[in-house]
Amino acid sequence: MNFFALPQLSLRFIPIWRRNYMVWKxxxxxxxxxxxxxxxxxxxxxxxxxxxxxxxxxxxxYIAFLSAGTVCYSTMNSASFEALYxxxxxxxxxxxxxxxxNAPVTLDDVVLSEIVWAASKSLLSGIAVxxxxxxxxxxxSLLSLWIIPLSLLVGLCFASTGLIVTALAPGYEFFMYYFTxxxxxxxxxxxxxxxxxxxxxxxxxxxxxxxxxxxxxLARPLLNGAIPQHILADITVLLSYALAGYYVSxxxxxxxxxx
Amino acid sequence: xxxVIRAEKIVKNYAGQRVVDNVSLEIARGECFGLLGPNGAGKxxxxxxxxxLISPDSGKIELLGEAIPEHARKARLSVGVVPxxxxxxxxxxxxxxxxxxxxxxxxxxxxxxxxxxxxxxxxSLTHKKDVKVPTLSGGMKRRLTLARALxxxxxxxxxxxxxxxxxxxxxxxxxQRLRELTARGKTLVLTTHFMEEAERLCHRLAxxxxxxxISQGAPRKxxxxxxEPEVVEVFGEQAENWAKTHAANHAERFEVSGxxxxxxxxxxxxxxxxxxxxxxxxxxxxxxxxxxxxxxxxGREMRE
Numbered sequence: 001m002n003f004f005a006l007p008q009l010s011l012r013f014i015p016i017w018r019r020n021y022m023v024w025k026x027x028x029x030x031x032x033x034x035x036x037x038x039x040x041x042x043x044x045x046x047x048x049x050x051x052x053x054x055x056x057x058x059x060x061x062y063i064a065f066l067s068a069g070t071v072c073y074s075t076m077n078s079a080s081f082e083a084l085y086x087x088x089x090x091x092x093x094x095x096x097x098x099x100x101x102n103a104p105v106t107l108d109d110v111v112l113s114e115i116v117w118a119a120s121k122s123l124l125s126g127i128a129v130x131x132x133x134x135x136x137x138x139x140x141s142l143l144s145l146w147i148i149p150l151s152l153l154v155g156l157c158f159a160s161t162g163l164i165v166t167a168l169a170p171g172y173e174f175f176m177y178y179f180t181x182x183x184x185x186x187x188x189x190x191x192x193x194x195x196x197x198x199x200x201x202x203x204x205x206x207x208x209x210x211x212x213x214x215x216x217x218l219a220r221p222l223l224n225g226a227i228p229q230h231i232l233a234d235i236t237v238l239l240s241y242a243l244a245g246y247y248v249s250x251x252x253x254x255x256x257x258x259x
Numbered sequence: 260x261x262x263v264i265r266a267e268k269i270v271k272n273y274a275g276q277r278v279v280d281n282v283s284l285e286i287a288r289g290e291c292f293g294l295l296g297p298n299g300a301g302k303x304x305x306x307x308x309x310x311x312l313i314s315p316d317s318g319k320i321e322l323l324g325e326a327i328p329e330h331a332r333k334a335r336l337s338v339g340v341v342p343x344x345x346x347x348x349x350x351x352x353x354x355x356x357x358x359x360x361x362x363x364x365x366x367x368x369x370x371x372x373x374x375x376x377x378x379x380x381x382x383s384l385t386h387k388k389d390v391k392v393p394t395l396s397g398g399m400k401r402r403l404t405l406a407r408a409l410x411x412x413x414x415x416x417x418x419x420x421x422x423x424x425x426x427x428x429x430x431x432x433x434x435q436r437l438r439e440l441t442a443r444g445k446t447l448v449l450t451t452h453f454m455e456e457a458e459r460l461c462h463r464l465a466x467x468x469x470x471x472x473i474s475q476g477a478p479r480k481x482x483x484x485x486x487e488p489e490v491v492e493v494f495g496e497q498a499e500n501w502a503k504t505h506a507a508n509h510a511e512r513f514e515v516s517g518x519x520x521x522x523x524x525x526x527x528x529x530x531x532x533x534x535x536x537x538x539x540x541x542x543x544x545x546x547x548x549x550x551x552x553x554x555x556x557x558g559r560e561m562r563e
Contacts, residue, residue, distance in 0.1 A: 018359070019348070259273070
């Protein structure tokens, strides 16, 4: 078997996606509450608390500034947690993948289903945060509807990159490295809480390479009723991470599961 | 032979170790074929190779006329698998497990629903239809796994140690179901280390050890070819001493294992007369079975 073969796409990922959806439906209540509570607490706490002491940022109140960051890091977190913890449970602990792979389904389909499923969780999370933003009166533009497809794209990006970690993980403890060394710095460096212009040049350059920066670049103007400046570049970065993540994680899963 | 599985000289290495070593197999339609061997003999790896889940380092495999692993996905449309370890969906009920699994084969919900009563009946789980998996007993889970493997009405069913860990009642029910499947013309390929299971169910067997097939044939034939027809087991503290002085005179072959002596004989008459002189020894006279063949071929030492 050639581990490095390009993925063969098929529609067989759909029944696997439906399986995950069926499981999720049974616990939809707590899941939706989680998607809502976390961003609301952050936006209210930091937005009003911290925002009260801060001047406007680029003509935005701090809470409005923060809302775009919140959409992005919430969707990032949803996909990351799903791809790492739940993905690992399905691969290793519950042996769900093993059962599925005995059917006429390939690993390419299974990994694709994981990515699309985790991105669906991001989509849900993005919609939840958007509703909160609307309810708090922080966005009045129809352009804010573009947050919905953006959430899906951010989800695809972080699901695929997260699966690389899942493919390498010996156990759940391993995920702490990823969250501590990748996700947390990303949250702080990518313009979620403050503009990246505040960072020293070196960190700014690093920030430009991180996908979350490009998600925030798109989300902030859209919520504010403006068209983002570098749409094509930002989308290209997010899509590149998604495609590279799919390929690399698939290669790693092929190796891991051939043992 | 109308073969559904054909493997030619397949080899698989893991980390420089040969796990499957030049294995050739041909399995006919409607046959129940057993792969027998101690732990680590390469049985599960052989199954995974036949299913196209892993690729051989060399050799050729054909399953239902399809080249494996190249066209494994197509072949597996008509294959069912009962894995060694339970991998049912714990979040789902019995019926949901069947529904979700059928979808992986591209079946419509209506087609799966139509098969559901028959599958539940076969697994004796009709009354447990809406019960969640974690509350099922080990035997029920195994039956559900078997029913799940049948959801696509497969031609070939692979079973990896189908009764390991089950109590005798549960095991007999599984055996009965497997015989029903063979009676319906399904091809069964199973791995086991239970000799009784292999002897009862399998038309033909291959004994594996250290990745190689060391003997192949019908259970009766394997016994006839490999071992003397009668066995006298002699027990007691003096058994070993007795064996040293007497066993060789009356038995074609004998083996000492602790306080037991296994005497393999063409005709036990003389040996039994001799044992009348040793009231301190207990003994049991029985026909040779597959376990005797297995122990002769693979040795008595522990495999861990």
